[in-house]
Amino acid sequence: MRHIIVGSRQSALALTQTNQTIDQLRELCAANNLAYTFEVKPIITRGDRILDVTLSKVGGKGLFVKEIEQALLDEEIDFAIHSMKDMPFELPEGLIVGAVPVREDARDCVITNKAHSLEELPQGARIGTSSLRRAAQLQAFRSDFQIESIRGNIDTRLRKLQEGEFDAILLAGAGMHRMGWKDKITDYIPASLCLPAVGQGALAVECREADQEVRQLLQLLNDPTTERTVAAERRLLGLLNGGCQVPIGAYAVEHSDDPTMLTLTGMVAAPDGSTVLKESFSGTDPEQVGEQVAQALLNRGAGQLLVEVSE
Missing domain, CATH: 3.40.190.10 (Periplasmic binding protein-like II)
Incomplete structure (x- = not known):
């Protein structure tokens, strides 16, 4: 043994x-x-x-x-x-x-006691997140939000929220699910508003x-489905050369009517949310789909955005 x-x-x-x-x-x-x-x-x-x-x-x-x-x-x-x-x-x-x-829920979630959803948060709400990707997409959604950095484990972040340091915090829904804390989630943020990180969940x-x-x-x-969808997302990441310091999002899903097909949506943003580039592509080959979306983003100026962020 x-x-x-x-x-x-x-x-x-x-x-x-x-x-x-x-x-x-x-x-x-x-x-x-x-x-x-x-x-x-x-x-x-x-x-x-x-x-x-x-x-x-x-x-x-x-x-x-x-x-x-x-x-x-x-x-x-x-x-x-x-x-x-x-x-x-x-x-x-x-x-x-x-x-x-098998992948958990890939969406981001908002935790707050000030509203029932992200949309209902008060003007100028202070929102804690350690992610440039979340911050950029949130600023593009509502420029009045005050985005502030928050680090530490989930316990620490929840405590800071309870102590009033923030009006809301953003976390990956998957982590809350795995910890058995689904009931603490106020609302899930749709991928259309905030595209998840590559491989999130x-x-x-x-x-x-x-x-x-x-x-x-x-x-x-x-799990073959998760392996394929994540492969497409990671191929995009590799071509865009993305790390923690770059606002990149990607999410791939298999088609329910034809599981051989998958659609990948990719995003590159300026950290302040002033520019958010998004592209989608569908196909059967995860690597090719990842390459197509990455190339489409690069054609629209994603490379320059990434250089500016890295400097």
């Missing part, structure tokens, strides 16, 4: 989604007569250590995964569970995404390319 060590960030959300995924894997192992034991190893990442500045100022890709990937390469852990939206497009040599489980299970046994095990977790 092989004992498998699983790497995870040490936040409550990261450990919760890691343990939920391991529980799924245990059930799948039992159903397939496979004998494995699992142990979680929490790892502190650079993104967890630096909490006093905005994500965009910390910069750099792989802010929440680099130390975990090093543990994989050093064979201290056997696989790791990340939020897909934290994953850079290019992985270190020797590592692969071994599985993409999905998980990435990363492992060593050479570990065939673990790769085979992880395939039990893989």
Whole structure:
């Protein structure tokens, strides 16, 4: 019986989604007569250590995964569970995404006790978010909103809201669902108003390319639909060279009447919301769809926007 060590960030959300995924894997192992034991190893990442500045100022890709990937390469852990939206497009040599489980709700959500929805928030409402992507789209929606940076885990952000530091906070709905806090959500923000981050709501299970046994095990977790839609989103991310410091959004969905077809919508914005570029494309090949949307955005000036943000 092989004992498998699983790497995870040490936040409550990261450990919760890691343990939920391991529980799924245990059930799948039992159903397939496979004998494995699992142990979680929490790892502190650079993104967890630096909490006093905005994500965009910390910069750099792989802010929440680099130390975990090093543990994989050093064979201290056997696989790791990340939020897909934290994953850079290019992985270190020797590592692969071994599985993409079923996606949770990809939408952003608003939490407030001042209104029933984003639209009903009072004039000049102070809104907390750590995401340039959310901030840009929100400013484009309502320029009167006062967008302020908020860092820390979900608990910390909810406490700051309760203490009156903000009128509302924006979070990924998936994290609230996984924590069992659906009832705290005031309203969901439609993708048409605020396009999610690349891979939002999905998980990435990363492992060593050479570990065939673990790769085979992880395939039990893989969801082909989520894998395809996220592949389209990540192809766009790769071509636009996007990191945490760039307002990029993307969301792909399969067609209900023809699951071989998917539609990807991509977005690049100026941080102040003064310019928001959006493009959509449909097709059967996720990589090609991602390339088409990225190219359409670049043709409209997305490249210049991204350069200005990065400077």
